[in-house]
Amino acid sequence: MTRTHITGSFQLMKSLNRSVILTIIREYGPISRADIAKQTKLTPPTVTNIVSELLETGIVKESAIGKSKGGRKPILLTIEAKHSYIIGVDVGGRSIRAVLTDLDATIEHQVTHVLPKEMNEHTFLNVLKEVITDVLSHSSCPKEKMIGIGVGMHGIVDHTDGIALYAPNFNLSNIPIKQELEDYFEITTYVENDARALALGESWFGNGKDIDHVLCMNVGTGIGAGIILNNELFYGHHGTAGEIGHTVVDMHGKRCQCGNDGCLQTIASSEALQQRALEALGSGRKSMLMKNNLSGKVIHECAMAGDELAIELLEETGTYLGIAIINIIHFMNPEKVIIGGGVSKAGDFILEPLKKVVQTKALTEQARNTEIVLSHLGDNGTVIGAVTIVLKQIFSRNSAVS
Numbered sequence: 154m155t156r157t158h159i160t161g162s163f164q165l166m167k168s169l170n171r172s173v174i175l176t177i178i179r180e181y182g183p184i185s186r187a188d189i190a191k192q193t194k195l196t197p198p199t200v201t202n203i204v205s206e207l208l209e210t211g212i213v214k215e216s217a218i219g220k221s222k223g224g225r226k227p228i229l230l231t232i233e234a235k236h237s238y239i240i241g242v243d244v245g246g247r248s249i250r251a252v253l254t255d256l257d258a259t260i261e262h263q264v265t266h267v268l269p270k271e272m273n274e275h276t277f278l279n280v281l282k283e284v285i286t287d288v289l290s291h292s293s294c295p296k297e298k299m300i301g302i303g304v305g306m307h308g309i310v311d312h313t314d315g316i317a318l319y320a321p322n323f324n325l326s327n328i329p330i331k332q333e334l335e336d337y338f339e340i341t342t343y344v345e346n347d348a349r350a351l352a353l354g355e356s357w358f359g360n361g362k363d364i365d366h367v368l369c370m371n372v373g374t375g376i377g378a379g380i381i382l383n384n385e386l387f388y389g390h391h392g393t394a395g396e397i398g399h400t401v402v403d404m405h406g407k408r409c410q411c412g413n414d415g416c417l418q419t420i421a422s423s424e425a426l427q428q429r430a431l432e433a434l435g436s437g438r439k440s441m442l443m444k445n446n447l448s449g450k451v452i453h454e455c456a457m458a459g460d461e462l463a464i465e466l467l468e469e470t471g472t473y474l475g476i477a478i479i480n481i482i483h484f485m486n487p488e489k490v491i492i493g494g495g496v497s498k499a500g501d502f503i504l505e506p507l508k509k510v511v512q513t514k515a516l517t518e519q520a521r522n523t524e525i526v527l528s529h530l531g532d533n534g535t536v537i538g539a540v541t542i543v544l545k546q547i548f549s550r551n552s553a554v555s
């Protein structure tokens with residue numbers, strides 16, 4: 154091994170340990186240096202050295218005095234959440250939402266821009282830059298405190314190079330998001346599929362905390378799933394794992410935008426919900442719903458007002474989602490299933506029929522009792538997930554190297 158290699162691996166080890174210590178302080182703080190040493194199995198002098206470095210950068214601060222177990226009372230450490238800031242972006246089918254947060258993922262400012270109906274790569278990237286410029290301009294935070302931009306993008310994403318390989322809602326391919334944003338803003342940018350971003354956000358800040366195997370379904374204009382196995386995002390061989398929206402649930406069903414017939418997305422997405430409502434009204438069903446004013450929100454409101462058709466449409470959506478989820482439960486055996494995205498706002502109208510499918514069709518008692526919940530982060534799920542992609546670069550959940 155050459156000297157450069159040795160220096161390189163030493164630097165890496167040091168930075169890995171720094172990241173592990175930061176994570177312990179983030180998750181267990183306020184915490185003493187002695188307790189950090191116990192948790193990480195690093196020696197107390199190593200912990201003291203790294204903590205001194207971190208205190209110097211300002212990302213860690215000394216806070217309250219802890220209880221003494223005999224001898225001097227220890228000084229406790231916490232993360233200075235305002236040390237750095239992050240921009241999280243959610244690129245949906247119809248709009249782009251961006252937030253600015255601190256290191257606790259607390260939102261300080263947010264903006265949403267509606268996307269034009271027809272777009273080419275150039276117009277899309279321009280809107281994306283406008284949204285980020287907008288959120289930056291409303292913040293008093295200096296640019297050098299910005300440590301990253303995280304983008305949750307629908308469709309197939311190459312997360313290594315930050316390229317949107319295929320964005321079905323825009324019918325665009327190979328959009329170099331990372332490169333464009335880094336050239337324009339000079340801020341490191343990470344791009345991830347939106348369902349995977351949501352799963353990561355739920356795993357750090359929502360209903361997936363402290364759970365090793367989670368399935369997170371994003372049900373909106375499209376349907377995607379983020380899979381967390383052993384506490385890590387699962388990508389599959391080509392990074393396309395989780396495309397649950399394109400599993401076939403009716404081989405004689407409607408043509409999907411992917412070219413296949415009867416994908417889950419053609420039945421249970423928000424678009425499909427509106428389409429089915431239109432068809433029912435067209436066939437003369439009596440309802441409070443009106444052809445010219447249909448949206449997921451309106452259907453939910455009518456269901457709450459007791460409209461039979463609206464309730465039936467949501468129930469049907471829940472049942473189909475339940476069929477998709479029972480297949481995943483049998484295949485993957487997750488500990489918990491989280492449902493997010495626009496359609497999840499219909500709450501119990503879809504959750505109850507969905508749970509019913511799982512409770513009646515699952516193979517074992519344990520599988521029947523798989524916990525199924527709505528996203529805790531709600532509308533902010535994907536943006537907080539996008540922020541988490543950046544946080545993940547600083548706070549490592551790996552073990553320390555002594």
Ligand SMILES: [Zn+2]
Nearest residue numbers: 399409411416
């Ligand atoms: Zn499809």
